[in-house]
Amino acid sequence: MYSVLIVDDSEIIRSVLQRTLSMAKIPLSNIYHAANGQEAVDILDNSWIDLVMTDLNMPVMSGFELIDIMYKRNDLNLIPIIVISTEGSALRIDELKDRGVKGYLRKPFTPESICTTLKQIFGE
Amino acid sequence: MDNEEVKNLLCGITVSVLESAAFLFVDEEKMDPSGINEISFKVARILFSGFKEGRVFLWMTEETADDAARNMLGLDDDYEVNEKQRDDVLMEILNMITGNLLTTMFGENVIFKLSIPEIINNEDIPEPLPETTVFLSIDEAPLLVSIEL
Numbered sequence: 001m002y003s004v005l006i007v008d009d010s011e012i013i014r015s016v017l018q019r020t021l022s023m024a025k026i027p028l029s030n031i032y033h034a035a036n037g038q039e040a041v042d043i044l045d046n047s048w049i050d051l052v053m054t055d056l057n058m059p060v061m062s063g064f065e066l067i068d069i070m071y072k073r074n075d076l077n078l079i080p081i082i083v084i085s086t087e088g089s090a091l092r093i094d095e096l097k098d099r100g101v102k103g104y105l106r107k108p109f110t111p112e113s114i115c116t117t118l119k120q121i122f123g124e
Numbered sequence: 125m126d127n128e129e130v131k132n133l134l135c136g137i138t139v140s141v142l143e144s145a146a147f148l149f150v151d152e153e154k155m156d157p158s159g160i161n162e163i164s165f166k167v168a169r170i171l172f173s174g175f176k177e178g179r180v181f182l183w184m185t186e187e188t189a190d191d192a193a194r195n196m197l198g199l200d201d202d203y204e205v206n207e208k209q210r211d212d213v214l215m216e217i218l219n220m221i222t223g224n225l226l227t228t229m230f231g232e233n234v235i236f237k238l239s240i241p242e243i244i245n246n247e248d249i250p251e252p253l254p255e256t257t258v259f260l261s262i263d264e265a266p267l268l269v270s271i272e273l
Contacts, residue, residue: 010216011212012197012213015197057219086219086220086223086224086238088224089227091233091234107219108141108144
């Protein structure tokens with residue numbers, strides 16, 4: 001069973017992702033929500049998380065800052081991260097991959113693209 | 125890129141984002157802008173900086189925003205969308221349009237910084253409308269989008 005943390009300042013996007021996860025036939029124990037990077041760090045400090053799905057452009061603490069914190073912390077840097085964002089710069093995407101990001105999906109995403117990426121990380 | 129080329133790109137990306145993210149099907153017959161001032165819109169704005177600086181605006185009626193929210197959340201037609209959800213969907217759609225537009229216009233090898241989208245009041249709405257404004261409609265409700273570079 002997997003615990004997933006969804007980080008996006010849009011409540012609607014978090015709900016859409018939660019619904020997609022529920023349909024993806026991946027065994028899930030918990031789905032946590034955070035509206036920005038700081039809330040995500042707080043959850044990561046207090047809960048077991050197997051996967052982080054994060055937006056980049058968020059108030060308070062961006063997804064870039066969250067990824068940077070996770071990369072630098074030994075207790076967090078093995079958790080796979082999928083970025084789901086409108087960011088289209090190849091330079092930025094390469095930078096994120098260098099920081100350990102395992103998957104990148106461009107908004108608007110399709111449920112199929114989410115499922116494919118999840119299966120690549122968790123296996124079939 | 126001249127204004128007509130920008131408008132064509134903006135139109136195509138807006139149609140694509142609304143269809144794929146919110147299952148809203150846009151009438152690509154560009155609407156007549158006369159009488160637009162009589163219509164009540166919610167307006168969202170996002171700023172971008174980096175390779176170029178500018179702003180993108182999205183005008184949407186409350187009814188269209190409600191339809192978009194219900195579609196994205198998979199809710200029934202009689203679900204009552206609240207103000208927060210309405211604003212959220214408008215800002216998120218604008219965010220998607222802007223990210224995709226900037227990549228299409230300027231390529232993947234440049235970096236932009238986007239602001240957090242915001243809902244704006246009448247005094248912050250550009251007057252007159254930018255020359256790049258695209259007039260579209262969804263179920264006969266108007267929808268406007270524009271970019272200022």
